Amino acid sequence: MMARTELEEPLATGMEAVLIVSLLLLASIPLILAYTTLILTSFADTIVSNPWVHFHFTIDNWIAFFRGELSTTRARIYTTSQILWMIGNTIIVAAGVALVVLAGSITSAYAYSRMKYRWRMGALKLLLLLHAFPGVALIVGVYTLYYYTLVKYVSLQHRLLYSFVFVIFARASLELPMSIWILKGFFDRVPWELEWAVIVDGGSRWTALRHAMLPLVKPGIAAVAIFAFLAGWEDLIYVMVFLPPQAKTLATFIEGQLAGGSLESSYLPILAAAGTLYLLPTILFFVFTQRLLMETMSGGVKG
Amino acid sequence: MRASRTLNNPLFFLLPALLLIIVFYIIPLVITTWVSFTPLRNWRITLLSKYIGLENYRDLFYFITHDPDGILVLKTTVVFVVFTLIVNVLGGLLLAIATYIIEEKVSLTFRLLWLLPRMTPLAVFGLIWYYFFYGSPQGTLNAFLLHLGLIDKPYFWGTDPRLLPWSAWAIIVFVNGLVGVSYGMIIFYSAFKSIPPELITAAKVDGASTWQIIRHILVPMTRWHLVFVTVWQLLSLVTSYTHLFVLVDWRIVDKWHGTTWALFVFNEAFGDVKNQGLAAAAAVVLVIIGVLLGLVTLRIMRFSQTTPEPKGDL
Numbered sequence: 001m002m003a004r005t006e007l008e009e010p011l012a013t014g015m016e017a018v019l020i021v022s023l024l025l026l027a028s029i030p031l032i033l034a035y036t037t038l039i040l041t042s043f044a045d046t047i048v049s050n051p052w053v054h055f056h057f058t059i060d061n062w063i064a065f066f067r068g069e070l071s072t073t074r075a076r077i078y079t080t081s082q083i084l085w086m087i088g089n090t091i092i093v094a095a096g097v098a099l100v101v102l103a104g105s106i107t108s109a110y111a112y113s114r115m116k117y118r119w120r121m122g123a124l125k126l127l128l129l130l131h132a133f134p135g136v137a138l139i140v141g142v143y144t145l146y147y148y149t150l151v152k153y154v155s156l157q158h159r160l161l162y163s164f165v166f167v168i169f170a171r172a173s174l175e176l177p178m179s180i181w182i183l184k185g186f187f188d189r190v191p192w193e194l195e196w197a198v199i200v201d202g203g204s205r206w207t208a209l210r211h212a213m214l215p216l217v218k219p220g221i222a223a224v225a226i227f228a229f230l231a232g233w234e235d236l237i238y239v240m241v242f243l244p245p246q247a248k249t250l251a252t253f254i255e256g257q258l259a260g261g262s263l264e265s266s267y268l269p270i271l272a273a274a275g276t277l278y279l280l281p282t283i284l285f286f287v288f289t290q291r292l293l294m295e296t297m298s299g300g301v302k303g
Numbered sequence: 304m305r306a307s308r309t310l311n312n313p314l315f316f317l318l319p320a321l322l323l324i325i326v327f328y329i330i331p332l333v334i335t336t337w338v339s340f341t342p343l344r345n346w347r348i349t350l351l352s353k354y355i356g357l358e359n360y361r362d363l364f365y366f367i368t369h370d371p372d373g374i375l376v377l378k379t380t381v382v383f384v385v386f387t388l389i390v391n392v393l394g395g396l397l398l399a400i401a402t403y404i405i406e407e408k409v410s411l412t413f414r415l416l417w418l419l420p421r422m423t424p425l426a427v428f429g430l431i432w433y434y435f436f437y438g439s440p441q442g443t444l445n446a447f448l449l450h451l452g453l454i455d456k457p458y459f460w461g462t463d464p465r466l467l468p469w470s471a472w473a474i475i476v477f478v479n480g481l482v483g484v485s486y487g488m489i490i491f492y493s494a495f496k497s498i499p500p501e502l503i504t505a506a507k508v509d510g511a512s513t514w515q516i517i518r519h520i521l522v523p524m525t526r527w528h529l530v531f532v533t534v535w536q537l538l539s540l541v542t543s544y545t546h547l548f549v550l551v552d553w554r555i556v557d558k559w560h561g562t563t564w565a566l567f568v569f570n571e572a573f574g575d576v577k578n579q580g581l582a583a584a585a586a587v588v589l590v591i592i593g594v595l596l597g598l599v600t601l602r603i604m605r606f607s608q609t610t611p612e613p614k615g616d617l
Binding site for chain 1: 316317320321323327332338348351398402403405406407409414419424425426427430432433437441442450481513548553554565566569572573583586590592593594596597600601604614
């Protein structure tokens, strides 16, 4: 984790600092342009792709999106409730992933941080190998398992539910190794004495975890929950592969609009509204939890 | 009074994660390996019980040695991995140095900005580059180049045959580099933060310039991190496919010029062709590479020595 010692004053001062910041700004231009294009376009009547473009401010795109007027002729091809379901499905997957990851990672992180057993080191190494495991090799096997069980054992009226449960568990499992690792880092920094007191009083490890450890690692739990939520929220591939086409999320909706590539440019501002809405949780997370984000990232970041 | 034994057993605590790992890692790995020995196509699961030996592996070998698309997949994979790796490692180092030596508030803003691509939903990240490389005068890149008079008509940057292959390759390296570069930035930055401030202050008192401090203190101390980030990024680049999927699927780049080995596996299994047997064979090759690189990483991390012993030994 990040050390808290700071230099009294930055290394680069005066002209040096101006030069460095200018270079950083220059390198950041494509990023800044790309994100501002998306957000501005969602409030404009045309793509605001460059400083010379003339546009009018409007919230029409947002209205059109929520009314389901999602075609170049502005015909209403979705109902508002379908659009809301799309957002709802995205939230269901994200919240489900967060819950499964928390349930799987809190207890294991405790065992990794606090208990001694013969194969502990091997289990830790396995964690790292699993984190690095080629996801694309997994998804072929996971889908075969899913499809086989779906066809053989799940009745027609339960298939949608099965798809949702499966995609949540499958996606959560991808986040599990890194979440355990991050949480273990938070657990490692908590002194052992409190738990020791619980255990001396006759409490079990389980009681020690619940009453002595958990209250002290709330930031860690929050960090893992947020990361897992965003992982479920941002997912496109798993949702696209496992959920049936009628169960859309914001990701599969946007993907469906652009698949194949040819799109009328008059339609792009509406899509920008959908994209901006979809980006909103990430932005909120960035604005409100900068420190936690940075600290957790330096503890264990995905490749 | 002793608490019940189950509630103290490590296995009890590890069980939830263990079950998930067995169902979603171990079993799928066995299934993928099995599928690579079957003629599975279009998910006709009755074909799962047919064993055809190494036929898929022979097909795969033929594809990458004789089929022009297969040869291109290999080339694209090598170009993508090598160039993105350079961008991610060197770019990450430069970003870390730049953000370390400037004032904290400005630094935090830049670090957050460069972290944003990593946290941006895949579909949104694809969308912003769709606008950026859009093939009409309204596309961001076209608009700027037209305005500056560098081109006289707009280009479809990733698909125009006159610009291939390097234009498509440049786009996949660029887009993935923006996501990947923050990994090195974070690792190197926290390495710099662990330098005792007295060391830097002492160097400054002795009259060392910023450049000399970078050259003689910052860069040498990242030697180990450099190796670690390189290997770890190599592993993740060889196996990454999600951003490439979007770029290819939305025709931001030409199909075969944007298809690496990992994306080939995905498209072969879930795309229009749907030859899961062949996809699985290609996946097994990827698993072998992945596990080997993973083991190398563990060696480099000196994992056993650097991991602390558990607290709370009873």
